[in-house]
Amino acid sequence: MELSVNEFANGYAAVDFGGAIDSGNHWRYRVTALARGGGTQVEETDNNRLFIAPALTWAPSDNTALTLHGSFLADRTQGQNFLPYVGTVVDAPYGRIPTDLFTSDKSLDHFQRNQSWAGYEFSHRFNDTFTLRQNLRYAHLDLDFQTLYGVGYAGEPAEAQLSRGNFVTRPTANLFSVDTQGDVRFSTGPVRHLVLAGVDFKNYVLNDEQGYEAGAPLDLLNPVRGDYTPTESRYTLNQSTQNQLGVYLQDQLRIGDRLSLTLSGRHDWVGMAVDNELAPTANYDGSESAFSGRAGLLYRFDFGVAPYVSFSKSFNPVAGTKSDGSLFEPEKGQQLEAGVKYQPDVFPVLVGLSVFELKRQNFVTTDGAFNQLQIGEVRSRGFEVEANATLTHGLSLIGSASLYSLEITEGADFELGKRPVGVPEVLASLWLDYTFQDGALRGFGAAAGVRGVGSSYADRENTLDVPGFTLVDASVHFERGPWRAAVNASNLGDKTYVSSCSSATACFYGERRRASATVGYTW
Template sequence: MRSAHTLIGSSRLRMAALASASLMALTVGAHAQQSTQLEEISVAGGGAGGNPATGRTVPGPPVAGGRPLREDPRGPVDGYVATRSATATKTNTPLIETPQSITVVGREQIDAQKAQTLTQATQYTAGVYSGTFGADTRVDYFTLRGFIASDYGIYRDGLQVLNYGFGTFKVETFGLERIEVLRGPAAVLFGAGNPGGIINQITKRPTAQPFGYVEVGGGSFGQVYGAFDIGGPADDSGKWFYRLTGFGRQGGTQVDGAPDDRGYIAPALTYRPDAGTSLTILTSYQRDSTAVTANFLPYSGTVRPNASGLRIPRSLNVGDPALNTFQREQVFAGYEFEHAIDATWTFRQNLRYSFSDGFQNSYLNQTGYVDAAETTLNRYQFLTSSKVGIFQVDNQAEARFFDGYFRHDLLLGLDYKRYDLHDNQGTNFTNFYPVPGLSIINPVYGQIRGRPAPYLVNADTFQQIGIYAQDQIKLTDQLTLVLGGRQDFADNVVRDRLTPANSSQRSDEAFSGRAALIYNFVDGLAPYVSYSTSFQPQIGSDANRRSFAPEYGEQVEVGVKFEPIGYGFFLTAAAFDLVRQNVVQPVPGTFFSSQLGEVRSRGVEVQAVANLAQGLNIVGAFTAYDLVTLKGEADQVGRTPTRIPEVLASIFADYTIPSGDWRGFGFGGGVRYVGSSFANVANTLVVPEYVLFDAQVHYTWGNWRAAINATNIGDRRFVSSCISANECFYGEARRVLGSISYKW
């Protein structure tokens, strides 16, 4: 497709940063003529489908005629059916006019399912396989259109939350207003994210209406938690607004002796001096104390009985309760600034600094059994200390105008990102001491032998500048043409502190583009077609200390959307042909990765979301695709990559009785089907398909709400995926949570 070039230097990075500051300075003082609204606030269940029992929304000010304001793309979703988003186009665009496949999971759906992680919140979304590496409390893992997107594909408020190696972040879902899953390449606007798509998490923001919400709960594995969410005006002038969100949890997991404790606090403040200007400061602090729960286990003994006819207990702590440790502190601090210059132009600047400090020390099994009877697992000790800092700024200038022939929504942007990782990894092999095996029949703990010595000490620096433009052109009242282009410049530097001679550096630049057409019929039907390319610079290096080449993607997508007016229903169906080059894959049995030549994903996706009747909300999804390696090692070509199910289907429903003696009582549930996948490169080992059932019951009276939620209610033991014959992962066991909340 395209080749990398070495044409960028640090001077360009400094020039772009100066240009960013200059652009902001020129626009801040301009005269404001357009309005900027604070979002409405939803603090607990309910929906447009008419669910008066839950008292779902604290309304904002009405517009002329007494009608409610249209949905804010960063605010609450009315029921389960979102109508607008700013993720696919970075502009406030109706979903029915967006020529790309996108699903919005709102706060009400998250609450109804009691989703405590991003993995759980996206389990009923088309194109997504959540929990790829099983019940992992450290990181949210998922695939989009068959490609791992947990590294470059997670965003928060339009800025990347980058996970590389063991330098990771994990966003607390109680602090989110909505989750938006954008499928297909998004590099033309974001400059990153694999071509399978991205997941953008939208943070709760200050509101014009005062409110309060508290919740306590607990359940499986001894978990207990408490949460609060308060906000509203901060002064009498109507210019300052605040919000404070907090969450705390203690308890265990499905792995014996492995905790899952968290503390989260998120202050936010909005200043709105006039109708056309707003500044929102978004911050959060989070501390996690948990363990390795996604054990690397052999195929024999998990997917199939082992040589002794046994299966490894799902609750087995492969590490050691005295040693299996994972801790992380993370901070997000930034702002969103918006200023309407005149009736045509609006300037926005989003800026954030993200920091993560993580530590892990544990015994792991990644190499199978010690004995022929397969009753004792081989283990080694692994230690890592990772510090990550990410500075990002995204400048946008948007113009809405009519040129005499067509209406335009023109977006011009300049963004900059700097990523710094200090990565220290060690094992017992470096220190030449053995780690005892672990019996799966009678495990013995407390055998601590030594402290690992480092085999890798790296300081990685990654910088990227992107200049982009997009025009949404109304050729007619029904036909919209979307054209976009972006030029990226990237630097990747790996400094090897153990062996400086192994340090590496490379610079790359590339152009990404998108062209799409969508036609909106008056009855709510909207067929579309799009072509897009992507460019993803890679961070770090492989086992031979070679810097990774950039990844490229190319996709054709055709689809149709259907949103009949007044029915509370939204359907999206899409078919796509996607090719991804230079795919980075983990090397089985190691902590390194390598790059495959080329992988193709072809498939179809269907997503339906509906507020069908008063109090009834439904979500359904179906995904099927064909994955094949086109270029790579001889044993990979023509094969399907491991750990990726190719068929997914799900349906979830929730009903609250709106009137009568049983008013406020509700119930519901869901079914999730996951197809089979392969456990080895040769495609001779298969991970079976499985079906899981979820259920919930709840009751709302006045401002109170009580609920009981259960996922995998049958407690089915299943393997979510395998990287190889020695690296398989158990999925989530049955999880039951009881909760009670109060709002005012």
């Protein structure tokens, strides 16, 4: 069993424990739980969570196993600040909005989420050739979210009056899914096959409720709290249902010890319906079907180099409705990727390089508030590199970098050729860790790293630039016998930065400096 305790410098605390104990010859159980409470960098904003996930496994033999598992999650916090571009990314006449300012009101604001699921995983291996599995899950979610969120300035920025919207949403959702699959292993001459075939079914029901009305403005320089009640108006009140049936087949072929080929195909049939209480003329009952699949080829050389190429098509039904009450169209995509992996036998290093082109149709984005939009097509071309290596005895390195070129290729005329809002084109990180392997300091170590995010845009016209940022993190840790301890710090320089904007009126500060301590004991 393992127990760990975390303490955070800003008043946040957490305890989590988990473990596995063998009870008899056939039964095993595990319980993972988390409890946390306390504040955040924003005043009057808590971040409280309870989580428990028990699991019970019955394994009467090495060939058969049944696991019953579930979880319950309860979140209690407040809404996120929606701040204007002027006053966060760039100076307003009065300067910058403080990172700890709470722009809503505790008399109204709360975010309450209860989420639970239960199910099982069953597998039985008949012999070295055939294996059968079935996974089943039922999940439920209910959410109660009320907030006063910023919608830009009331008047000129110099007046420092933040307009606010009184928003409420109380959705509930239920999901049932079952997946039955079998695999068979066999050879045809020099070719070894692992064939996987299956059928899955999903039923998703969302009861959506959203309301909005104008709220009282807030003086950013001299905030005065009031006594507010949730809005009674509703602009969304509907039930959307999706039933999805899919069949799939995949063959992983190994030709000798060098060449691997993966071929897979899937066909989905989706029934979609919406019952709109506010606009019955927007009701819909229809269906759609699509084929998706993947093909990948990899060759391994003796000296550790393995080039590969793959192509895939995707089909993903999107839950929920647009602001006009109509259903989202399923998202479709195509991806072409080529690259090389390097893992020599004589040196503990793994390096991967890849280039890709990804196209996504019916891409979901936001209008900057709580409404979601769909774009005709977004194309992403890019390059990725990642490395994981042991440089010397006790010194390890983990690094990655991604460079993208993002472009809207189908959509409204004004956004063609533009980049989607809030999406950077550069991501990079590097982390070094040294742990003493011998002597009196054995088990003691320290680590440091840097992570960077490139610039993005705050508007669909790409005229408002959000600068990128670079942060430094560090850690000191110790492990010996059953004990583990660590002190972790993120954003060591306590840099103030805007992590992203979804519109000119919806910008969000990133997390300031945070420290945490963890102590663990395993027995």
